Amino acid sequence: MPGSVWRLFKVSLGAFALAASAATPGAEIGQLKSANGDVWIERSGARLPGTVGTRVRTADVVKTGADGSAGMVMVDNSLLSIGPNSVLSLDRLDYDATTQRGQFDSSLSKGSLSVVSGRIAKQSPDAMSVRTPSAILGVRGTEFVVGTDE
Amino acid sequence: MNEPAARLRRALCAVATVSLLGACAQKGTTVVLLPSQDGASTAVAVKQGQKEVVLGQPYAAVRPSTQGLEPYKSNPQEVDAKFGPALAALPSRPASFTLYFVEGKDEFSAESKSLVDAVFSEIAKRPVPDVVVIGHTDTVGGDRTNDALALQRAETVRAELIRRGVAADSIAAIGRGKRELLVPTADGVAEPRNRRVEILVR
Numbered sequence: 001m002p003g004s005v006w007r008l009f010k011v012s013l014g015a016f017a018l019a020a021s022a023a024t025p026g027a028e029i030g031q032l033k034s035a036n037g038d039v040w041i042e043r044s045g046a047r048l049p050g051t052v053g054t055r056v057r058t059a060d061v062v063k064t065g066a067d068g069s070a071g072m073v074m075v076d077n078s079l080l081s082i083g084p085n086s087v088l089s090l091d092r093l094d095y096d097a098t099t100q101r102g103q104f105d106s107s108l109s110k111g112s113l114s115v116v117s118g119r120i121a122k123q124s125p126d127a128m129s130v131r132t133p134s135a136i137l138g139v140r141g142t143e144f145v146v147g148t149d150e
Numbered sequence: 151m152n153e154p155a156a157r158l159r160r161a162l163c164a165v166a167t168v169s170l171l172g173a174c175a176q177k178g179t180t181v182v183l184l185p186s187q188d189g190a191s192t193a194v195a196v197k198q199g200q201k202e203v204v205l206g207q208p209y210a211a212v213r214p215s216t217q218g219l220e221p222y223k224s225n226p227q228e229v230d231a232k233f234g235p236a237l238a239a240l241p242s243r244p245a246s247f248t249l250y251f252v253e254g255k256d257e258f259s260a261e262s263k264s265l266v267d268a269v270f271s272e273i274a275k276r277p278v279p280d281v282v283v284i285g286h287t288d289t290v291g292g293d294r295t296n297d298a299l300a301l302q303r304a305e306t307v308r309a310e311l312i313r314r315g316v317a318a319d320s321i322a323a324i325g326r327g328k329r330e331l332l333v334p335t336a337d338g339v340a341e342p343r344n345r346r347v348e349i350l351v352r
Binding site for chain 1: 177178179180181182183184185186187188190191192193194195196197198205214219229232233234235236237238239240241242243244276277278280324326350352
């Protein structure tokens with residue numbers, strides 16, 4: 001039984017939702033699940049408080065202050081979190097729940113980021129990328145950290 | 151810093167001694183591949199200009215140097231020192247539960263009913279839970295029938311969770327039909343383990 005439970009867990013870890021709407025611009029693509037210290041979201045020029053439960057959208061920029069950190073779950077089950085003094089842009093996340101294919105591109109222009117990749121990264125090496133000012137990461141899976149001080 | 155400026159700085163640093171240009175101390179991007187919690191194989195390719203380094207083993211890493219990306223081996227202590235706050239903010243992994251169904255119907259099998267309680271205790275553990283309900287069928291019947299049945303099963307579970315108090319706007323239902331068999335079979339095979347609904351609590 002533990003074996004089969006584990007198999008079920010692995011099979012379903014990537015399977016996913018909210019996604020019917022994820023392909024349209026500005027659609028909700030994830031949710032803040034943790035927030036400590038100063039966390040805010042820049043959306044179309046407005047500055048919104050980054051509180052736990054806030055849904056994030058395509059083109060949102062998530063920022064933290066000197067004492068801040070924040071974690072989010074995305075529609076394809078990827079997990080992302082940033083440390084203090086960080087700037088993370090959610091440039092693009094398209095995800096089709098039926099085919100389970102999509103594209104997820106984000107940029108860390110400052111600070112630190114940890115990632116556990118989700119369903120999208122399983123499909124091809126180009127499907128998930130993270131940019132920094134000087135490098136591009138092609139994510140094949142699954143867990144890594146990135147820092148940039150450029 | 152933008153790419154041309156970074157390149158210029160690297161070029162300057164390459165010809166200067168560190169004592170002349172203390173600012174040359176390694177600004178740039180650091181990446182460390184971590185062990186994957188589920189044991190799945192894992193890799194990240196890091197590209198800078200024409201140079202690409204593929205990190206394929208736990209703690210394989212790159213850091214900035216005067217020559218651009220420098221591969222090295224990191225360790226848990228360094229990762230904790232540099233990335234502790236980010237890692238501490240990582241949300242809990244999604245928890246998965248699987249309910250099984252009576253053939254061709256949207257009724258729970260008897261042993262699945264007690265699992266619903268386990269789902270609820272998982273939901274209670276999370277500060278802002280959201281739930282994804284994914285319906286699956288076996289390979290008896292065509293795609294259209296199975297897609298409809300899969301969604302109907304997912305909706306049944308979703309309705310039941312809402313009835314028991316989970317907020318409706320935090321639960322999505324999806325039907326995957328017979329596209330993702332738990333137990334691979336030929337078409338037209340009745341297989342109870344494929345007639346299931348996965349509940350992901352995130």
